[in-house]
Amino acid sequence: MAVGLGPLPTLHPVPGFELGIASAGIKRPGRRDVVVMRCAEGSHVAGVTTTNAFCAAPVIVTRERMQGAVRYLLTNTGNANAGTGEPGLVAAHRTTARLAELAGVAEAQVLPFSTGVIGEPLPVEKIEAALPAALADLSPDNWAAAASGIMTTDTLPKGASRQFQHDGVTVTVTGISKGAGMIRPNMATMLGYIATDAKVAPNVLQDLVRDAANKSFNRITIDGDTSTNDCCMLIATGQAALPEIERAEGALFGALKAAVLEVFMELAQAIVRDGEGATKFVTVEVNGGAAAQECLDVGYAVAHSPLIKTALFASDPNWGRILAAVGRAGVADLDVSKIDVFLGDVCIASRGGRFSGYTEEQGAAVMAEAEIRIRIELGRGQFSETIWTTDLSHEYVKINAEYRT
Amino acid sequence: MAVGLGPLPTLHPVPGFELGIASAGIKRPGRRDVVVMRCAEGSHVAGVTTTNAFCAAPVIVTRERMQGAVRYLLTNTGNANAGTGEPGLVAAHRTTARLAELAGVAEAQVLPFSTGVIGEPLPVEKIEAALPAALADLSPDNWAAAASGIMTTDTLPKGASRQFQHDGVTVTVTGISKGAGMIRPNMATMLGYIATDAKVAPNVLQDLVRDAANKSFNRITIDGDTSTNDCCMLIATGQAALPEIERAEGALFGALKAAVLEVFMELAQAIVRDGEGATKFVTVEVNGGAAAQECLDVGYAVAHSPLIKTALFASDPNWGRILAAVGRAGVADLDVSKIDVFLGDVCIASRGGRFSGYTEEQGAAVMAEAEIRIRIELGRGQFSETIWTTDLSHEYVKINAEYRT
Numbered sequence: 001m002a003v004g005l006g007p008l009p010t011l012h013p014v015p016g017f018e019l020g021i022a023s024a025g026i027k028r029p030g031r032r033d034v035v036v037m038r039c040a041e042g043s044h045v046a047g048v049t050t051t052n053a054f055c056a057a058p059v060i061v062t063r064e065r066m067q068g069a070v071r072y073l074l075t076n077t078g079n080a081n082a083g084t085g086e087p088g089l090v091a092a093h094r095t096t097a098r099l100a101e102l103a104g105v106a107e108a109q110v111l112p113f114s115t116g117v118i119g120e121p122l123p124v125e126k127i128e129a130a131l132p133a134a135l136a137d138l139s140p141d142n143w144a145a146a147a148s149g150i151m152t153t154d155t156l157p158k159g160a161s162r163q164f165q166h167d168g169v170t171v172t173v174t175g176i177s178k179g180a181g182m183i184r185p186n187m188a189t190m191l192g193y194i195a196t197d198a199k200v201a202p203n204v205l206q207d208l209v210r211d212a213a214n215k216s217f218n219r220i221t222i223d224g225d226t227s228t229n230d231c232c233m234l235i236a237t238g239q240a241a242l243p244e245i246e247r248a249e250g251a252l253f254g255a256l257k258a259a260v261l262e263v264f265m266e267l268a269q270a271i272v273r274d275g276e277g278a279t280k281f282v283t284v285e286v287n288g289g290a291a292a293q294e295c296l297d298v299g300y301a302v303a304h305s306p307l308i309k310t311a312l313f314a315s316d317p318n319w320g321r322i323l324a325a326v327g328r329a330g331v332a333d334l335d336v337s338k339i340d341v342f343l344g345d346v347c348i349a350s351r352g353g354r355f356s357g358y359t360e361e362q363g364a365a366v367m368a369e370a371e372i373r374i375r376i377e378l379g380r381g382q383f384s385e386t387i388w389t390t391d392l393s394h395e396y397v398k399i400n401a402e403y404r405t
Numbered sequence: 406m407a408v409g410l411g412p413l414p415t416l417h418p419v420p421g422f423e424l425g426i427a428s429a430g431i432k433r434p435g436r437r438d439v440v441v442m443r444c445a446e447g448s449h450v451a452g453v454t455t456t457n458a459f460c461a462a463p464v465i466v467t468r469e470r471m472q473g474a475v476r477y478l479l480t481n482t483g484n485a486n487a488g489t490g491e492p493g494l495v496a497a498h499r500t501t502a503r504l505a506e507l508a509g510v511a512e513a514q515v516l517p518f519s520t521g522v523i524g525e526p527l528p529v530e531k532i533e534a535a536l537p538a539a540l541a542d543l544s545p546d547n548w549a550a551a552a553s554g555i556m557t558t559d560t561l562p563k564g565a566s567r568q569f570q571h572d573g574v575t576v577t578v579t580g581i582s583k584g585a586g587m588i589r590p591n592m593a594t595m596l597g598y599i600a601t602d603a604k605v606a607p608n609v610l611q612d613l614v615r616d617a618a619n620k621s622f623n624r625i626t627i628d629g630d631t632s633t634n635d636c637c638m639l640i641a642t643g644q645a646a647l648p649e650i651e652r653a654e655g656a657l658f659g660a661l662k663a664a665v666l667e668v669f670m671e672l673a674q675a676i677v678r679d680g681e682g683a684t685k686f687v688t689v690e691v692n693g694g695a696a697a698q699e700c701l702d703v704g705y706a707v708a709h710s711p712l713i714k715t716a717l718f719a720s721d722p723n724w725g726r727i728l729a730a731v732g733r734a735g736v737a738d739l740d741v742s743k744i745d746v747f748l749g750d751v752c753i754a755s756r757g758g759r760f761s762g763y764t765e766e767q768g769a770a771v772m773a774e775a776e777i778r779i780r781i782e783l784g785r786g787q788f789s790e791t792i793w794t795t796d797l798s799h800e801y802v803k804i805n806a807e808y809r810t
Contacts, residue, residue, distance in 0.1 A: 053739040054732030054757060083728055085758035118725030119759050228729050306711070306797075307805055314806035320523030323488055324633050327459030334458040352459060353490035354524050392711075394802050400712055401719035 002156050003281040003370050003390070005273040008147060011161045012172045013140035016040030016237025017195040020137035021149040024130035026078030026123055027116065034127060035149040036099065036134040037073040037193065043237045045070040045111070046206040048213045050230035056082030057092045057122075058112035059229060066233075067202070071109040073193065073233065074099050074131075077152050081114040081122040082228040091122040098128045102135060115152055115178065115191055115229055147176040150191055154179045154274055160266035162259040166252050171198050171240050173259040177217075177232075177267035179274060192217060192232040192267055198256050199238030200245045207248060209234040212261045216268035220388045221303050234260070272388045277395030280312050281371045284387045288378040294331045295385035298376060301329035302387075309392030312372065317363025319348040326376060338379030343367065407561050408686040408775050408795075410678040413552060416566045417577045418545035421445030421642025422600040425542035426554040429535035431483030431528055432521065439532060440554040441504065441539040442478040442598060448642045450475040450516070451611040453618045455635035461487035462497045462527075463517035464634060471638075472607070476514040478598065478638065479504050479536075482557050486519040486527040487633040496527040503533045507540060520557055520583065520596055520634055552581040555596055558804075559584040559679055565671035567664040571657050576603050576645050578664040582622075582637075582672035584679060597622060597637035597672055603661050604643030605650045612653060614639040617666050621673035625793045626708050639665070677793045682800030685717050686776045689792045693783040699736045700790035703781060706734035707792075714797030717777065722768025724753040731781060743784030748772065 018038045026033050039045065045066050049059050058081055074096060081088045096110035103110075114122065147157035161174040175194030192213075200208065213232050238244070245253050273281050284302050289295035302308055305325040311318040322341055327334070336352035344366035347355045366372060423443045431438050444450065450471050454464050463486055479501060486493045501515035508515075519527065552562035566579040580599030597618075605613065618637050643649070650658050678686050689707050694700035707713055710730040716723040727746055732739070741757035749771035752760045771777060 052729060052732040053736065054728045054741050083725055083754070083758045085756065088758075118729070228732060304709075306801070310802050310805035313802070316806070320488055323459045324457060324523070327457040327633060331458065336459050349488070351490060353488045353493075392802060394799060394806075396711070397715055397718070397797060397799050397802055400715035401721070 011143035016239035019142035022134035057088035158270040216264035278390035290381035312391035416548035421644035424547035427539035462493035563675040621669035683795035695786035717796035
């Protein structure tokens with residue numbers, strides 16, 4: 001029961017970027033579970049990957065190779081190839097070697113991605129067998145099919161697209177994503193693939209993906225569990241008839257950065273909207289911090305609190321739980337007499353206690369909505385951070401308690 | 406449905422310490438919701454209190470006064486006097502002033518404690534009206550009644566008691582506790598009161614309570630939410646015919662320290678066993694850390710993971726979720742190839758992957774028990790830490806979603 005997430009929007013093709021989908025039957029026969037993406041020669045690829053020390057074999061391989069002249073990205077669902085040790089690395093190498101052989105490129109030009117159950121051996125032969133069909137399917141118009149192909153337990157495919165004009169040339173940014181590992185436990189992984197036809201120098205591209213991911217994918221949380229397989233890749237094919245962006249400055253860079261951030265945000269928020277058992281889409285906005293980190297500390301304390309999340313599920317404006325979470329966030333020398341807390345536009349707490357003008361009816365009206373904003377004003381400085389999360393429902397416990405049974 | 410928690414054990418009286426219970430009818434008429442404790446003249450009191458910046462009014466007052474010549478501790482349930490701002494402080498002062506007047510001591514010799522709903526004004530008159538009856542009820546034999554008197558939504562009262570002999574003299578340590586704020590959200594508060602008739606110098610007593618609380622009350626977690634009202638008090642009446650313990654050394658100090666720690670441990674674990682919706686009592690033991698903090702980081706990452714907690718509820722030996730939590734705990738330079746994970750005595754994961762000799766049947770057998778030990782060997786050093794927690798059940802969501810409705 002995704003919150004405010006409809007059918008896929010129009011996903012504009014990106015010149016120089018093609019996608020092909022095929023069925024390897026990893027979890028069940030007929031499921032289209034292998035996605036191959038091809039980037040035109042001269043493309044640059046940048047990415048951010050999981051910070052989990054137990055990262056999966058394909059993540060290790062992708063990290064090693066993504067600085068090079070990448071031509072293909074190979075994704076399978078149904079098996080995360082995580083917690084598989086040395087044999088997992090061998091398996092990742094085998095599938096990419098086979099794709100490289102079929103496509104006539106070097107093995108190091110293929111990046112592997114896997115998502116699905118942790119700890120099972122990757123079915124290499126099944127994936128290899130599906131590669132010819134995936135290559136034959138390659139087309140710039142396959143974004144929607146690929147968005148479905150990378151899903152695991154997501155209830156809806158996720159995609160976003162933007163275009164802008166620069167010197168009479170249309171530049172496109174299109175991407176797809178799938179459920180975060182933190183909300184898709186054993187079916188580990190948040191995956192995001194975003195491509196643009198702008199021509200971007202590698203160092204600028206890497207800064208762009210890191211910055212956009214920090215403001216989007218790294219600001220969503222369901223339950224605080226970071227997967228072993230998370231990857232977010234940004235591909236610049238350079239096919240647009242525009243000069244290369246060599247520095248993080250100028251009008252073209254600014255327009256691209258804005259479009260990339262919008263696509264990242266939409267994809268990241270879509271993951272939260274489709275969170276396990278989610279009945280609410282919750283924005284936690286923390287303003288007035290003396291540093292960005294303390295805003296994040298407060299935001300995550302609120303976003304991870306099971307007491308607040310169950311109150312959100314119950315549409316209960318339980319402001320005491322919010323104050324208590326702010327108070328335990330570990331902010332040094334926090335002066336509670338300067339803190340205001342808002343639910344939507346309603347001030348619920350001020351100066352360390354219930355706001356004098358607040359009524360339960362006001363709070364209840366906000367909590368009855370499917371989309372809720374909790375705003376905390378710390379009154380200590382100029383920093384702000386925003387985090388997106390969900391409520392904690394009966395359905396979440398049901399899904400995660402019964403996942404393997 | 407408390408896990409492994411039976412009727413109260415024998416709670417030996419502590420010479421020089423009396424308890425009296427009365428009804429103020431704060432939440433409902435007839436409920437015995439006010440507890441007065443009296444310490445003999447010359448007693449020393451030490452305590453640790455919540456680290457939540459939004460601490461309740463009585464916590465502020467208790468912190469100010471506990472260094473002095475404390476004679477009375479006044480506890481009410483049904484109202485936390487938290488999030489109540491300046492009027493809350495006035496209310497705390499009023500109730501303690503009234504008790505001081507009735508008892509013929511100075512107001513500063515009375516410590517206030519409150520637990521219950523956050524954000525409602527403390528019903529001062531009701532509490533004041535109950536004080537004469539509570540004073541009339543004072544007796545060294547009232548530990549069990551007091552254990553019930555401080556309960557809020559706890560399903561069972563919690564107490565523990567130890568005695569030891571030193572130079573032919575019997576020394577007693579007896580205590581009671583009530584549900585942690587983190588598991589009793591709006592009915593905020595973990596409260597613990599432990600008394601001994603040993604004579605202990607104030608600085609030694611303060612170190613003793615801090616050390617014991619760190620190893621017990623500060624190592625339990627249900628959902629990571631720290632209450633605004635947590636207090637744990639250790640009272641030494643000095644009535645035992647033994648010399649004062651002036652330093653943290655010697656046989657008497659050693660015996661007392663051991664007895665105090667045992668009582669603290671039993672009281673703290675009782676809180677977890679009675680955790681909201683708990684169906685499992687879970688010990689998370691982290692060994693082989695390069696520092697205590699990294700053991701705690703790993704332990705809490707596991708203990709707070711909703712994915713692991715729901716798997717525990719389902720009795721599902723989902724080792725992938727445990728590895729993923731260890732991996733995201735933020736330990737610098739974690740070498741996953743050195744990590745072993747055990748469920749009970751069963752090795753489930755070794756060197757970053759599933760242990761070769763492990764079978765699901767072995768794991769399932771351990772998970773079917775009501776008391777489960779997760780042991781993580783980091784292989785980096787000599788530090789160890791242990792944390793106690795519960796599973797995450799349908800009942801937890803139900804209790805916390807419906808608490809105020």
